[in-house]
Amino acid sequence: MAEKKVSVWSDNRFWQRSATWVTGFASLLLIWLTFDTMGQITMGNQKDINNHITKRVPSATVINYKVEYKMNQRRGHEVPVIGGDDGKGDSLFKVKENFFGRDNYSQKEADALLHLGKLASQAKNCMDCHTLLGNGAYYAPDLTKAWLDPAWQKGGTMQAMTGKSTKEEAMAEFLQNPGKYPTHARMMPNLGITQKEAVGLVAFLKHMATIDTNGFPRGFGKIKEGVVYARSK
Amino acid sequence: MIEPLYIRPVIAINDFLPIFVSAAFILIFGLFYAGIVTMIKMKKMKKVYYILAYFFWGLQIYCTYFLTMTIHSQPFTVKAMIVAMIAYLSVPHIYFYLITKSEQRYEN
Amino acid sequence: MQGQSNFKYEGQKLASWYFTVAMILFGAQLLLGLVAAIQFIYPSFLYGILDFSIARMIHINALVVWMVYAMIGAVYYLLPDETGIEVVGIGIAKLLFWILTLAVTVVVLVFIFIQVGAADIKTIWFITEGREYLEAPRWADIGIVVVVLGFLANTFLTAIKGRRTGIMTVILSDMIALAGLYLAGMFFTDNISMDQYWWWWVIHLWVEATWEVMVGALAAYALIRVVGANRKVVEMWLWIEVAMLFGSGILGLGHHYFWIGTPEYWWEIGALFSALEPLPLVGMFVHVLYDWGKENGFKEKAGEDTSSNNTPALLWLVSNGFGNFLGAGVWGFFHTLPQVNIYTHGTQFTAAHGHLAFFGAYATILIAMFYMAVQGKYGIKKLRATFASKMAIFLITFGVVGMGVALTIAGYEQVLIARAQLGATWDAFFIAQNQTWMAQAMDWRLIMGVVTTVGFFYLVKDLLSISKNPKNVY
Numbered sequence A: 001m002a003e004k005k006v007s008v009w010s011d012n013r014f015w016q017r018s019a020t021w022v023t024g025f026a027s028l029l030l031i032w033l034t035f036d037t038m039g040q041i042t043m044g045n046q047k048d049i050n051n052h053i054t055k056r057v058p059s060a061t062v063i064n065y066k067v068e069y070k071m072n073q074r075r076g077h078e079v080p081v082i083g084g085d086d087g088k089g090d091s092l093f094k095v096k097e098n099f100f101g102r103d104n105y106s107q108k109e110a111d112a113l114l115h116l117g118k119l120a121s122q123a124k125n126c127m128d129c130h131t132l133l134g135n136g137a138y139y140a141p142d143l144t145k146a147w148l149d150p151a152w153q154k155g156g157t158m159q160a161m162t163g164k165s166t167k168e169e170a171m172a173e174f175l176q177n178p179g180k181y182p183t184h185a186r187m188m189p190n191l192g193i194t195q196k197e198a199v200g201l202v203a204f205l206k207h208m209a210t211i212d213t214n215g216f217p218r219g220f221g222k223i224k225e226g227v228v229y230a231r232s233k
Numbered sequence B: 001m002i003e004p005l006y007i008r009p010v011i012a013i014n015d016f017l018p019i020f021v022s023a024a025f026i027l028i029f030g031l032f033y034a035g036i037v038t039m040i041k042m043k044k045m046k047k048v049y050y051i052l053a054y055f056f057w058g059l060q061i062y063c064t065y066f067l068t069m070t071i072h073s074q075p076f077t078v079k080a081m082i083v084a085m086i087a088y089l090s091v092p093h094i095y096f097y098l099i100t101k102s103e104q105r106y107e108n
Numbered sequence C: 001m002q003g004q005s006n007f008k009y010e011g012q013k014l015a016s017w018y019f020t021v022a023m024i025l026f027g028a029q030l031l032l033g034l035v036a037a038i039q040f041i042y043p044s045f046l047y048g049i050l051d052f053s054i055a056r057m058i059h060i061n062a063l064v065v066w067m068v069y070a071m072i073g074a075v076y077y078l079l080p081d082e083t084g085i086e087v088v089g090i091g092i093a094k095l096l097f098w099i100l101t102l103a104v105t106v107v108v109l110v111f112i113f114i115q116v117g118a119a120d121i122k123t124i125w126f127i128t129e130g131r132e133y134l135e136a137p138r139w140a141d142i143g144i145v146v147v148v149l150g151f152l153a154n155t156f157l158t159a160i161k162g163r164r165t166g167i168m169t170v171i172l173s174d175m176i177a178l179a180g181l182y183l184a185g186m187f188f189t190d191n192i193s194m195d196q197y198w199w200w201w202v203i204h205l206w207v208e209a210t211w212e213v214m215v216g217a218l219a220a221y222a223l224i225r226v227v228g229a230n231r232k233v234v235e236m237w238l239w240i241e242v243a244m245l246f247g248s249g250i251l252g253l254g255h256h257y258f259w260i261g262t263p264e265y266w267w268e269i270g271a272l273f274s275a276l277e278p279l280p281l282v283g284m285f286v287h288v289l290y291d292w293g294k295e296n297g298f299k300e301k302a303g304e305d306t307s308s309n310n311t312p313a314l315l316w317l318v319s320n321g322f323g324n325f326l327g328a329g330v331w332g333f334f335h336t337l338p339q340v341n342i343y344t345h346g347t348q349f350t351a352a353h354g355h356l357a358f359f360g361a362y363a364t365i366l367i368a369m370f371y372m373a374v375q376g377k378y379g380i381k382k383l384r385a386t387f388a389s390k391m392a393i394f395l396i397t398f399g400v401v402g403m404g405v406a407l408t409i410a411g412y413e414q415v416l417i418a419r420a421q422l423g424a425t426w427d428a429f430f431i432a433q434n435q436t437w438m439a440q441a442m443d444w445r446l447i448m449g450v451v452t453t454v455g456f457f458y459l460v461k462d463l464l465s466i467s468k469n470p471k472n473v474y
Helices: A012-041 A046-050 A060-064 A107-123 A157-162 A167-176 A195-209 B013-041 B047-070 B075-107 C010-041 C052-083 C090-113 C121-126 C138-161 C166-185 C192-227 C231-256 C265-276 C278-301 C311-333 C338-344 C348-377 C387-421 C426-434 C436-468
Strands: A067-072 A077-082
Touching: A012 C166, A012 C192, A012 C231, A012 C265, A046 A060, A060 A107, A060 A195, A067 A195, A107 A195, A107 C121, A157 A167, A167 A195, B013 B047, B013 B075, B013 C278, B013 C311, B013 C338, B013 C387, B047 B075, B075 C231, B075 C265, B075 C278, C010 C052, C010 C090, C010 C348, C010 C436, C052 C090, C052 C138, C052 C166, C052 C192, C052 C348, C090 C138, C121 C138, C138 C166, C166 C192, C166 C231, C192 C231, C192 C278, C192 C311, C192 C348, C231 C265, C231 C278, C265 C278, C265 C311, C265 C338, C278 C311, C311 C348, C311 C387, C338 C387, C348 C387, C348 C436, C387 C426, C387 C436, C426 C436
Parallel strands: none
Antiparallel strands: A067 A077
């Protein structure tokens, strides 16, 4: 470096070190945040429900409870409400609801159903037509809150079409014979889903609807009948 | 601990198009700004065109302001946008400062 | 590839094998993309034979795999050039190529003929993992990791033995990160939020961090070779780019964590780093433009011929500067802020961004590398663009931009109708799909897909024949 005065700003080594430091710092920050997030998105269990602790990803046993999606005053957007709400949009974990005729699935039974459903969702490639939590393909509807979709409720078009009297049975029936119930020219193909797998998938969908997605999708099902906006004024 | 309060106002239907267009133009004007500065540094344009470059940066600021207002940003997003705009203003200058230094060092 | 080869090194010959398979997979990607695009318009097309889910899965997997092939090929191509020596363990490197290609073939055949399996962990191991982009079954994942470790060993041993350059240092550290991140996608969990948290580590940290750095390094190499830029200056700038790309890209991961069950603080992190993510892209654009202009200025002063020594590669390189900024920058930014993203997440906007960004940021520079390999293979001093080169770049770019615009219109319509007004239900989705704007956007997407495919055939023709036309070779 004796020949002439050189600036550190034009020094390769300086920039190499800077790049390393920046990358290292960003990575460490990401790892730290990851630890925090892991703690917050670990799946809860029945004990949390008994203690009225709201988890971002609740226990699989939520299939025993009534699930809704309501505006929460404190959060400023909709959140899943499990087992009835306290009037402010927080879960009470009280009101039960039958799931295939029962509301007493044990932790073990519920976990097994969810496990089967999650496996089925991957084995059947759901994500390459649908979106789950908004991620996937855009050929078919988002399934994040499918459990709460008005079409599957009593009086809804999908439930009526399958001739079943509960939404879990209607969903399971549709999943096993999608070709029999065309809802659109774009039909779901027959993926060889068995009765057991269908039950698992419905449990998976009900559980997914209870995940706290920070208000996504916004205003889910706010208009029941499709009235398309026309420019006012 | 104080629970953070998040407010997510609904975006009006008529606001969506302006939002997407202004967001796109933030970057497009940014490209014009950086492009003109580059042309001047390459001596393909006269220095007087710096006025034009800063004019584009001004448009960029305006689009950013418009966007952050229309999407009802919280204070944090507003700050993030201010940081981004200052970064846009300075990056071409820092870049050419460094380039000149390194050329002096390695090419003479 | 036929004809006598002028490659000085076996490593570069191996690179040309990787490039050849990459082009074949690129073709497969376009073909399956066309099938999926037709199904959007005529849903009964191949229904029950090759359903949309399968066509789309192969479409996106072929995309990722051809780009990985082309990147590995690019590294093998520049490795001997940068280090000045033959690739260490070239025999093993060639063997790994065949193993990888065989594995890819088996996976594709299973995707096409078996398609789905029972809800059993065996399906995850042997048929499909069913997670968008990471559908390759577990056995193939392990195979990929083994092959990549071998590839890393080859490159490391070569780099240690040969000349050490800044470009090589960046590529090597980037390759370790790239390979290591793949491990984050290799586990099964019942918790879908956890699943998607780590899934994004692979997807985002590949395409918005490590791949972008790879592009920076390849662009640096190309600037030195094609434009004749000064190595010291280019390498210094490369380090600054690495700092900016990783500085904004690693935590930019936050913009995928708005709605998957993860805490609210990701809104702030995602918004801030997303706003900064386009900066390095502007930087890369300015850099290519400036270096090109500067070197031309030198040549003009010296009274030399200012044309580049590889015009097609240069054209693709310049389109990379634009495309990266437009596809990854503009199309990424306008739907990234959480206030807007809650409406756009999971609509055709994402598809528009995906098409433009993968093309603009990656396809362009990798095609430039193909042209550099052709130049190297036939020992051509100056390679000029032919009619086919120009048609290829024009039609492919026009086609992809056309698809991007069509999908943007579709996404906009979806945001307004299915999201903002009808609240994202099953009915809302199909009402939006039935609108004329959506239907016509899908028509245009197919037409532009065909245009892209025609451009692809020009590209194939050009890569195979450009060296044989004496008018274009000096």
